[in-house]
Each structure stands twice: as C-alpha cells, then as structure tokens.
Amino acid sequence: MGIFTGIRRVAHAFRVAGGGTNSFEAAGNGRRLRGFNPSRNHINVAIRAAGPTLVARGRWLYENDGYAGNAVDEWASQAVGDGIKPRPRFKGKKAAKAALLNLFLKWTDEADAEGNTDYFGIQEKVAREAYLAGECFVRLRNRRLGDMWTVPFQLQILTTEMLDMGFSASLPGGNFVVAGIEFNxxxxxxxYHFWRYHPTDERPPNSANARDRVRVPASEVFHVFDGRQGGQIRGVPRIARALVKIFGLEIYDDAEIDRKKNAALFTAFLIGRGENPMSVNEDEDEDETPIAGMEPGAIIDLGDDKDIKFSAPAEVGGSYEAFQYRTILKICAGLGVPYSYVTGDMTKGNFANVRTDIIRFRRRVSQWQNNTLIFQLCRPVWVAFVERAVMAGLIELPGYDEDPTEYWACDHLPPRQEWIDPAKDIAAEREAIKGGLKSRTQSIAERGYDREDVDDEIEEERAEAAGRKTPLVFDTDGTAPPAAPSAPPPPANDDPADNEDDPPEDIPNAA
Structure with a gap:
C-alpha cells in the first residue's frame, strides 16, 4: 500500500508541474515550502539593513563563546601566521632588490599609526576583523619625511562601524554615496566618508565636531572584504552563517549546566500535615519559612502532616554528547574551520580523515589569502611603499621613471605550513624536484621563504664553516664523515694443529 501511495504522490507532482507555470519543485509553494519565503533584496540592501546587528552579535560571540572565538583566531593564525612577506619579481638587479627589501623590513617596525604592532601585526588584525565583521578598512596616512626614520607613511586600521551603513546621499556633480562609499x-x-571618531566610543571632551564625517579619497583607503556577489560593496561577517546555531548551543549549554547544578543539590521536600521532624524550635509559628534554601543537602518544609520526597531531576540520557557533536559539526561547516581546530578534540577521526580536512582547510585559506588579503592589502601597500621610497630619495631604482611597474610586481609569501607527515612529505618534495615537477624556488616559496635568501644563507654558512680550524661536515655537503677506525685483527695462532680446519689462504703466484 505504501508503494502505491508513493507512486500516486509522484504522479500528482508531475501533473502539478506540467499543468502549472513552475517547472521546479524547489520554487513551489506547497506544504513543505510554504514558510520558505526569503527576501529578494539585493545583497547591498540586505547588508545595510542587517549589517550592524550581525557585527554586534558576532563581536559578542567572539568575546563570550569559546567555539566562535577560537574559530576566528584560528582563521587569522592560518591566514597570516607570522606575516605575509613580499618577494619582488624583477630580475638581474640583485643589489637593488636587497636594498629595497632591507628598507621595507625597517619600515615594517614603524608601519602602525597607533604604534602597537608592526606591519605583520596589522595583517593579523585585518584578517581577524575581515573574518569577524566581514570587512576592514586600512587608511594610508602620509607623514613628513622627518617624522619617521624610514619611508614616510603609516597604516591606520578602521573598523566597519567607522563607515556608516545608513549614510546614502546624492552629491553635486553627479557623484553619489551608498553605505558610506562615494561613487562617480x-x-x-x-x-569614503568615515566618522571622525568611533560612533559608540568615548570622544574627546569639548569636541564640537565629534559627529562629523571625514571624506577620505579612495586612493588612501584599502577596503579588505570578501565580495561574494557581483556589485557587492560591503562585507558580510563569516560568522553570520552559524550565528544562530552558536547562540542556541550557548543557551542549551547554560540550561544543561543549571540542570546539573540543581540535580547536584540533592534536595528533599516535606509534604503533608504533621509535626516537622526537622524543627528545632517548638515555639515557632506553623507558617515558618523553609529551614534551608536550595543548597546541597537542603530539606524544604512544605507544611504540617509532612512526608518526605527526594527530588529526581530528569536526565538527558546519552543524547547530550551526540547532540553537541552534530551541532558543532554544523557550526564548523558554517564557519569554514575544521572541527578539530575549533574544539581541540582530536579523538573524532583517524589520521587520514584529519589530514584530508587540514588540506581542504589550507586550500580555502590560500584562496582567501590570494584573492582577498594579498590583492586588497599587501599589493597596494607594496606599491605605496615603493612609490614613497623613491619620492623620498631613500632608494634608487634604475629605470623607475620610465616603467615603475617592474618594481611594483611582487609575490607575497604566505606563512609556511608545517608538514603533516614530515618523513613522507619531505621525501615526496625531493622526488618532485628531482623529477622536474617543481623547482627549488617554488618548493622553498611554499614554505614561506625566498630561494635566493636561502641560497645566500647556505653560502655564508659554508664559507664560515670552511674557515674554522676544525671543519664542520654535514650530510648535506655531499661528503661522508670520516669512517670510524676498524677493530684490530685477532692475534695469529702459530700452532699448525689449530689451523687444520682453516680454509687455505690465497698464495700469490711465484715469479
């Protein structure tokens, strides 16, 4: 009977599809999809309406929920690590490249306009903010040459709240502002029309222009956000996909903790009429208050003619851990961070499964690094650095006036990734290089280093080792260490009788 019912249901679906205007069941308005009516607003309209609330809730979860906070920090750690470092592409000018990189490394210590970190610390803050709030603004602040020891400009981080989502206007000349961004x-x-001060932060006293907006040219602002749709102009917090689940799990955990606390009280209640067996004062009123509050070992007096009944809180059984695990899995999928990274629980999978998850996660992080963080922050910062270094006369780059793009071209090396299985991974890397499937330059770059720097360090080490009184010999030098002295031969036996069973020695031919 069940089979025929299923056939009739399918036939009815075909008749409805053929007789109506909708050919897709997923676009129908039947019983199963009756309440599924998402907004048709453009992403920019949706962000303007919901953005501030999403950001506020995301920040609360980051500070108060361990899973959410750990996921955000893990993403920033994987995306930036100890810093994404530049590697200029131009060839044949080794001295100019070394001087430029040396000047850049000096500048990184002065890069932060607030003076709290260096350029690589700014990268970390931007990555964390872009993941948590969906976007981050970095303002380029030009300085006078005498204000800094190196290239005269710094970077200032501005959070998403500094650009008013609700500010839209039409300007003279045809320009218009949408969500705080001015377009032609x-x-x-x-x-970009930023608030002069953070709208919810304390402002300087007697500041008459505290609520003013400051128009900053787009050439001086780096807007880091992951635009998932064409035409999207503001970012969406990544935590938005899992925000409801995270908060629901937080409430569920709190309720379970309270239930366990109440169960641990082991409370007893006196019911019925009669003398209070726990009373210690016979002169007390009959309507006396309970002799104990809700605390371990408490007994609550409920009146005369008493009987005693112990509390028996309901148990959730074995479903708690399973529910937690499945819910956290869904949360991790929404956050885009592996379960083991978010929870620190390494017991839920074998090595092969964990390795597969790590590889997928690294691929996702690499995609975001190259398409978002490097393209929107690292590249424009490098171009701004080279331009200002040349204009300030701090470095000479041959042919820069004719074609500066040669010096603007730069690779940015993400942090190295630790080997998952070092013995096998290193062996596979060596075989790939020997087989011509990749170069040493590519292999070393994947580890977060510059091949030329590595070669220079090796050359310097070998030259220093060769000048020592006692040479330093390593397996990587291609020379074997001196052989250990062999054991002395056993003493010869002069007794012919003892040598009867010994094999005859080779006797050289007589001349």
Missing part, C-alpha cells in the same frame, strides 16, 4: 557616474569608488 562610472560606478568607480571615489572616496
């Missing part, structure tokens, strides 16, 4: 008639970004 071609749709290109022209400027």
């Amino acid at each position: 008639l071609l749709g290109a970004r022209v400027a």
